[in-house]
Amino acid sequence: xxxxxxxxxxxxxxxxxxxxxxEANNGHEAAVLWFTGLSASGKSTIAQALQAVLFEHHCxxxxxxxxxIRHGLNKxxxxxxxxxxxxxxxxxxxxxxxxxxxxxxxxxxxSPYRADRDKARGLCGERFxxxxxxxxxxxxxxxxxxxxxxxxxxxxxxxxxxxxxxxEAPENPELTLNxxxxxxxxxxxxxxxxxxxxxxxxxL
Amino acid sequence: xxxxxxxxxxxxxxxxxxxxxxEANNGHEAAVLWFTGLSASGKSTIAQALQAVLFEHHCxxxxxxxxxIRHGLNKxxxxxxxxxxxxxxxxxxxxxxxxxxxxxxxxxxxSPYRADRDKARGLCGERFxxxxxxxxxxxxxxxxxxxxxxxxxxxxxxxxxxxxxxxEAPENPELTLNxxxxxxxxxxxxxxxxxxxxxxxxxL
Numbered sequence: 176x177x178x179x180x181x182x183x184x185x186x187x188x189x190x191x192x193x194x195x196x197x198e199a200n201n202g203h204e205a206a207v208l209w210f211t212g213l214s215a216s217g218k219s220t221i222a223q224a225l226q227a228v229l230f231e232h233h234c235x236x237x238x239x240x241x242x243x244i245r246h247g248l249n250k251x252x253x254x255x256x257x258x259x260x261x262x263x264x265x266x267x268x269x270x271x272x273x274x275x276x277x278x279x280x281x282x283x284x285x286s287p288y289r290a291d292r293d294k295a296r297g298l299c300g301e302r303f304x305x306x307x308x309x310x311x312x313x314x315x316x317x318x319x320x321x322x323x324x325x326x327x328x329x330x331x332x333x334x335x336x337x338x339x340x341x342x343e344a345p346e347n348p349e350l351t352l353n354x355x356x357x358x359x360x361x362x363x364x365x366x367x368x369x370x371x372x373x374x375x376x377x378x379l
Numbered sequence: 380x381x382x383x384x385x386x387x388x389x390x391x392x393x394x395x396x397x398x399x400x401x402e403a404n405n406g407h408e409a410a411v412l413w414f415t416g417l418s419a420s421g422k423s424t425i426a427q428a429l430q431a432v433l434f435e436h437h438c439x440x441x442x443x444x445x446x447x448i449r450h451g452l453n454k455x456x457x458x459x460x461x462x463x464x465x466x467x468x469x470x471x472x473x474x475x476x477x478x479x480x481x482x483x484x485x486x487x488x489x490s491p492y493r494a495d496r497d498k499a500r501g502l503c504g505e506r507f508x509x510x511x512x513x514x515x516x517x518x519x520x521x522x523x524x525x526x527x528x529x530x531x532x533x534x535x536x537x538x539x540x541x542x543x544x545x546x547e548a549p550e551n552p553e554l555t556l557n558x559x560x561x562x563x564x565x566x567x568x569x570x571x572x573x574x575x576x577x578x579x580x581x582x583l
Contacts, residue, residue, distance in 0.1 A: 176404075176405065176406035176437060177405060177406035177407040177433075177436055177437050177438045177580065177581060178436040178437055178581075179436070179580075179581045180432060180433075180436045180571050180575075180580060182568050182569075182571040182572040182575060183568060183572075184568075185432055185564045185565075185567045185568040185571065186432075186564070187428060187431035187432045187435055187567075188431070188435060189431040189434060189435065190427075190431070191427060191431070192430055192431055192434045192440075196434065197434075200380075200434070200437060201380065201381060202380035202381035203381040223394075223395060224391060226396055227391035227392070227393040227394070227395070227396055228384060228389055228390075228391045229381075229384075230393060230396045230400065230401075230404070231391055231392060231393065232381055232382040232383070232384045233380060233381050233382055233404060234381045235439065235480075235481075236396075237476075237479075237480040239476070243476060243479070247472045247475065247476070247502070248469060248472040248473065248476075265452060265469075268451045268452040269452065269473055269476065271451065272441075272443070272447060272451070272452075272473065273477075273480070275441075275447070276439075276441040276477070276482065277439075278480065298451075360389045360390070361389075363389045363391075364386050364387060364388075364389040365386075367384050367386040367389065368386040368387075371384070371386060376381065376383075376384060377381060377382075377383045377384075
């Protein structure tokens with residue numbers, strides 16, 4: 176919690192504030208939790224629920240997802256392979272900034288191409304945690320909360336991942352969540368346990 | 380500071396975590412402090428020193444500047460008017476994300492065009508605080524810490540703000556710092572006093 180500052184007598188001791196300084200202040204390490212999976216697999220729901228749990232325990236945490244990226248930073252990009260690549264490149268760069276700022280940042284994007292995810296990993300370093308939200312396409316299509324699969328089947332949406340555009344599943348993700356069989360709570364619990372095992376969060 | 384989480388018994392109360400929630404947790408409001416001015420006017424030095432002061436008082440704060448943006452997110456952009464516009468657009472979007480995450484984010488970019496700064500203001504809302512780091516071009520050129528003015532005069536660097544490209548000074552900035560006559564400490568003190576007067580930081 177912020178202290179009061181005497182504006183009339185300013186001094187400082189840090190030349191620059193490092194990620195390590197921020198982590199010491201926050202009481203947890205910074206990380207990028209990169210959720211990847213099909214549309215309607217549960218990425219965003221799990222990322223948001225995880226954020227709520229972390230926040231309630233006074234962690235510094237943020238979610239990057241379609242809602243705050245596709246209508247803002249990346250609103251100039253479409254869904255062609257080139258635009259998807261640039262989409263993920265920018266998200267990787269922004270995630271790296273949030274991690275540098277000391278946060279646990281959850282990104283929730285389909286991010287269908289392995290090469291693009293690997294580039295994001297390259298930007299973020301060893302605390303890039305790839306979380307594969309695994310859910311069979313039939314289950315996703317059955318859920319279809321926004322009616323996107325229906326439109327994709329009808330051909331109204333072209334290049335739809337899992338239907339008319341490829342999804343390259345992670346080969347060595349740090350964590351795989353079985354989102355068809357486990358509840359959101361269970362999936363969040365698995366991520367928290369992983370973060371504690373890695374020492375990113377405190378253990379009990 | 381982060382508390383310990385029981386990974387075996389996950390529940391949460393927030394549906395989404397709002398900026399207001401984050402501000403209550405952090406003990407200060409979120410804001411974008413948009414430093415604008417000529418190269419070598421002192422933008423980045425003041426932004427970094429302000430960050431150090433805020434951090435030492437346990438605020439959540441971050442600096443976006445050429446070092447972490449031009450080599451990362453915006454490394455595909457040059458210095459043409461179009462690229463400068465896109466550069467500032469992306470920085471405005473990222474600053475808005477950091478503000479949404481509860482932080483006081485200091486941006487330190489020349490940002491020479493009024494229209495581009497006004498767009499960033501439009502993205503960030505009422506807690507966009509434009510800080511004009513005023514320093515006569517002669518003083519900047521005298522300082523020239525990176526030898527850029529010399530190169531610009533020699534024509535090695537084209538489109539250099541203040542020499543061969545325009546700088547449109549702010550007409551109604553929230554704050555003007557006289558960086559030629561006041562020390563870094565004094566300038567930081569003026570920003571802190573402003574933030575306290577606005578209620579963004581606690582007052583003494």
